[in-house]
Amino acid sequence: MASWELPSPANRPVAILGGGVLGRRIAACWAAAGYRVHIRDPDAKQLTGALQYVKTELWRYKPTVSADRVDVEGFRDLAPAAGDAWLVVECVPEKLGLKIDAFAELEKATRPDAILATNSSSFKSRELTAGVAPDTARRILNAHYVIPPDIRTVELMTSGSTHEAIFPFLQHHLRASGMLPMVAHRESTGFILNRVWAAIKREVLMVVSEGVASPEEVDAAWTEMFIKHGVPPCELMDSVGLDTVSLIEQHYIDERGLRDPGVIAFLQSYIDQGRLGAKCSKGGLYPPGHCTKPPGDEQGPYDNLHAPALYILDIGLANEPGGAFKKGRILLGSADGEAPLRTLVDGQPMPDGIVLCLAAGKMFWTNMGTPGENDGSILSSDLDGGNVQVIVTPGTAHTPKQVAVDQDCQKLYFSDREGMRVLRCNVDGSAVETLVQTGSWRDDGFRDPTLWCVGVALAPRERMLYWTQKGPSKSSQGRIFRAAMDMPAGATAATRTDIECLLAGLPEPVDLEIDEDSRTLYWTDGGELPRGNSLNRVSLDAVDNSGSADGAGGYEILVRNLHEAIGLAIDKKNRHIYATDLGGAVYRFNMNGKDKKKLYEDQGSFGGIALRDR
Structure with a gap:
């Protein structure tokens, strides 16, 4: 291709193939510098998460352009994503066959001047050209x-025939996007940094697998002697993922004819147990959640990669007096407490419950409305707060509280406090139906708080619905109930006979969450000390086996001394609990209630909370 010329980035995008942990960060680097960016991922949930990451975390990349110039689009198909790109960066899983196929598809889908790059950490780009023509191979590198924004290094390496002009050209644009480009002077499996890291990693795994030392001891010694404030090797492997580490190690062994000292089998023992590292609920070399670091903890560049973003409701009562009932906000924060709280939606009449549906790319929240008035509503918006729509009109529910979503069936479930019922509807707000009716608000709504329905949670695998009825203030008449998510044949919301009372005599139970894997029910409770203003849990197996319809199975108080506890969300991957209170604090706890961390305080009067992978 003697006539080949470098592409012009003008009016053409950078295309990123894969919206995972690294793909979305690469996209953010380019977007922060004002380049057009396309992200392609066939998984709708992954794609939505990637787009939201770029929009909400861009501040970490020190953008050089204003927010209105950030241009990022998502695609599930390859052709519209990469067809006009001047640069494509492939970030598919570290499997040779997948990558070869990806470049064969790119050859057909892209313009003949497009530069095609792989983000592979172990495969030479030469190995990925098996399915393309020689002229195309000259555009591949x-x-x-590594892991932006904390580490800005990008290693460039030839495919063996890459046009020499590509390297200074890319170095120029990478520097413009805030990166530190380095060119390997010759082909090398592992490039520069990873080749050195591979030797360290292999010896570390041998030390651990042979029982010479534990992961914690290796990392403590490494930190003390070498980096003190850096990333220890075992934490780094967990952050990357032990399945990825295993694939890379196997590639080194195969290519170099190395003798495996038992490292692959050692890693496979973790993988077989589903212990892949920080990206899964079973952890890896370390327990789950170890690499999620809040304020006050020493944070490295690989910490918090898998920590969620926090969507927090400010009811509005802490704002200035006068019209306080229409000062509610939806705020965005981070699990490390590092991101300043940012307003996504404001002017809401006392928002209370919030839930996200990544497959639909939407968030949903309830507005309680004006106290005493029958004007509650449910709204939706895009995850960045745009495209706000009323989906359940004011008055359809009196005082809607917590809301839950059945992700598979695309149904919203919500409680109605003074309306004394639990309802559900489609995610567009249609087909509203009452599932549980405990009374009539016109007759009993303000006279009998024991009938008030407040929290709601779902166990979709068992098709069970759970809700709280809080009772009068500080009366210890609160209860938790459950029933089938689907109405029994011939029954009505007021006459169904499958309702069970699981727990009674609670101070003031508010929001609920269920961990179906451990069959554990969690809830926040108002009321007064010693049992109120608390975070609690009960084993559903213990309740089921108690032999009592009124919930004599007992429960466990995990956390006390909250300030009017309200919102609750479980991070099942990192094994953390997030909670809010009206006193204006956002907390994080381990699943047993220990290791209390205060992430935010004195910036609102907080209600519901929801989580999104970053």
């Missing part, structure tokens, strides 16, 4: 990012 490695562009290995």
Whole structure:
């Protein structure tokens, strides 16, 4: 291709193939510098998460352009994502066959001047050209990012025939996007940094697998001697993922004819147990959640990669007096407490419950409305707060509280406090139906708080619905109930006979969450000390086996001394609990209630909370 010329980035995008942990970060680097960016991922949930990451976390990348110039689009199909790109960066899983196929598809889908790069951390780009023509191979190279924004290094390496002009050209644009580009002077499996890291990693795994030392001891010694404030090797492997570490190690062994000292089998023992590292609920070399670090903890560049973003409701009562009932906000924060709280939606009449549906790319929240008035509503918006729509009109529910979503069936479930019922509807607000009716608000709504329905949670696998009825203030008449998510044949919301009371005599139970894996029910409770203003849990197996319809199975108080506890969300991957209170604090706890961390305080009067992977 003697006539080949470098592409012009003008009016053409950078395309990122894969919206995972690294793909979305690469996209953010380019977007922060004002480049057009396309993200392609066939998984709708992954794609939505990637787009939201770029929009909400861009501040971490020190953008050089204003927010209105950030241009990022998502695609599930390859052709519209990469067809006009001047640069494509492939971030598909570290499997040779997948990558070869990806470049064969790119050859057909892209313009003939497009530069095609792989972010592979172990494969030479030469190995990925098996399915393309020689002229296309000259446009292919490695562009290995480490972990932006904390580490800005990008290693560039030839495919063996890459046009020499590509390297200074990319170096120029990478510097413009805030990166530190380095060119490997010759082909090398592992490039520069990873080749050195591979030797360290292999010996560390041998030390651990042979029982010479534990992961914690290795990392403590490494930190003390080498980096003190850096990333220890075992934490780093957990953050990357032990399945990925295993694939890379196997590639080194195969290519170099190395003798495996038992490292692959050692890693496979973790993988077989589902212990892949920080990206899964079973952890890896360390327990789950170890690499999620809040304020006050020493944070490295690989910490918090898998920590969620926090969507927090400010009811509005802490704002200035006068019209306080229409000062509610939806705020966005981070699990490390590092991101300043940012307003996504404001002017809401006392928002209370919030839930996200990534497959639909939407968030949903309830507005309680004006106290005493029958004007509650449910709204939706995009995850960045745009495209706000009323989906359940004011008055359809009196005082809607917590809301839950059945992700598979695309149904919203919500409680109605003074309306004394539990309802559900489609995610567009249609087909509203009452599932549980405990009374009539016109007759009993303000006279009998024992009938008030407040919290709601779902166990979709068992098709069970759970809710709280809080009772009068500080009366210890609160209860938790459950029934089938689907109405029994011939029954009505007021006459169904499948309702069970699981727990009674609670101070003032508010929001609910269920961990179906451990069959554990969690809830926040108002009321007064010693049992109120608390975070609690009960084993559903213990309740089921108690032999009592009124919930004599007992429960466990995990956390006390909250300030009017309200919102509750479980991070099932990192094994953390997030809670809010009207006193204006957002907390994080381990699943047993220990290791209390205060992430935010004195910036609102907080209600519901929801989580999104970053």
